[in-house]
Amino acid sequence: MSAPALDRSAADTDDRVALDVADLTVDLRTPTGTVRAVDHVSFVARRGETLALLGESGCGKSMTAQALVGLLEPIASITDGSVTLDDVDLVSAGDSTRRAMAGTELAIVFQDALTALNPVYTVGTQLAEPFRIHRKMSKKQARQEAIELMRHVGIPEPETRVDSYPHQFSGGMRQRLLIAMAVALSPSVLLADEPTTALDVTVQAQIMALLARLREEHDMAVILITHDLALVAEQADRVAIMYAGNVVETGPVAEVFANPRHPYTKGLLDSVPVSAERGADLKSIGGTPPDLHSIPSGCVYQARCPLARDLCVQQRPALLSVGTGRAAACHFSEETSNV
Numbered sequence: 001m002s003a004p005a006l007d008r009s010a011a012d013t014d015d016r017v018a019l020d021v022a023d024l025t026v027d028l029r030t031p032t033g034t035v036r037a038v039d040h041v042s043f044v045a046r047r048g049e050t051l052a053l054l055g056e057s058g059c060g061k062s063m064t065a066q067a068l069v070g071l072l073e074p075i076a077s078i079t080d081g082s083v084t085l086d087d088v089d090l091v092s093a094g095d096s097t098r099r100a101m102a103g104t105e106l107a108i109v110f111q112d113a114l115t116a117l118n119p120v121y122t123v124g125t126q127l128a129e130p131f132r133i134h135r136k137m138s139k140k141q142a143r144q145e146a147i148e149l150m151r152h153v154g155i156p157e158p159e160t161r162v163d164s165y166p167h168q169f170s171g172g173m174r175q176r177l178l179i180a181m182a183v184a185l186s187p188s189v190l191l192a193d194e195p196t197t198a199l200d201v202t203v204q205a206q207i208m209a210l211l212a213r214l215r216e217e218h219d220m221a222v223i224l225i226t227h228d229l230a231l232v233a234e235q236a237d238r239v240a241i242m243y244a245g246n247v248v249e250t251g252p253v254a255e256v257f258a259n260p261r262h263p264y265t266k267g268l269l270d271s272v273p274v275s276a277e278r279g280a281d282l283k284s285i286g287g288t289p290p291d292l293h294s295i296p297s298g299c300v301y302q303a304r305c306p307l308a309r310d311l312c313v314q315q316r317p318a319l320l321s322v323g324t325g326r327a328a329a330c331h332f333s334e335e336t337s338n339v
């Protein structure tokens, strides 16, 4: 199966595309059989832009990110698709190349900074590592770069704090340190998997502002992974909405949120107060996403969809263009406003 990468707009110039993911598929070997956690997922990420991967818990967002950076668990493997970064297909290049590029061109920031940082080394030692390994710098030079990096991400008194350990920093400052490590070598793509979920609202806003500033300064593509629609509305230029391992809708955030073309997107928007008036009654989507062991052969959303009918049970809808730079995977996408 091959779904074309339909989220390119006519105004696109290809040299802005930093990462091109086409038909990415990840299978998991579980004790009760092989299941598909990521099913022919396609999207592009452009320099200077934030693309949000949005979806409910368990829809395959983190698995997609782990596949991109070569950090899948041993039970998971990429079984189809391509991931093109700087003209190199990371999938056919194999895990080691993927991990090598993951340190330089494609970086990731995880949700939990405390487990991502090593508690037994000073932050200076950890921040200096990419410069020592990839730039072959001396210890002294790399330490100076680490201090500059700390300053760059807004950590006060970097000259003294460089010798502190991760637990001596607040949650927000630790997240800044992780972001510093990620941008150390000026990657073209930064993946941020729920980067602010563990932080309070004020610190969340500061971290998102930092990511936006770094995106501009480094001309990076940022891929923001989240289940938070308000965050997507505020921070992202484009969105790819995932459901049960599939991208079901993609396009510019403002257009998708104003006029969703997939019933799942419509359901999500109706269930949270992104544009609703305060205190307005919210609808919730009935039911839960399907278990990976029992994904239906037709549309993945059929069990929860108010528009479902025979064709939806018989045939999986492809992700097809529904306007410039927009695509939806629904046989009846033009009826979505009736949901």
Ligand SMILES: Nc1ncnc2c1ncn2[C@@H]1O[C@H](COP(=O)(O)OP(=O)(O)OP(=O)(O)O)[C@@H](O)[C@H]1O
Binding pocket: 028, 030, 037, 055, 056, 057, 058, 059, 060, 061, 062, 063, 064, 073, 075, 227, 292
């Ligand atoms: N080790 C595993 N064994 C079996 N299934 C797994 C394993 N790891 C992940 N999964 C399944 O793979 C699917 C995708 O998980 P993933 O972590 O990518 O979801 P997510 O969209 O990031 O969710 P969240 O918002 O909760 O982080 C889920 O259905 C999950 O249950």
Ligand code: SF4
Binding pocket: 262, 263, 264, 299, 300, 301, 302, 303, 305, 306, 307, 308, 309, 312, 317, 329, 330, 331, 332, 333
């Ligand atoms: S294809 Fe059918 S079941 Fe799937 S979202 Fe569209 S109307 Fe609903």
Ligand SMILES: [Mg+2]
Binding pocket: 061, 062, 063
């Ligand atoms: Mg996740």
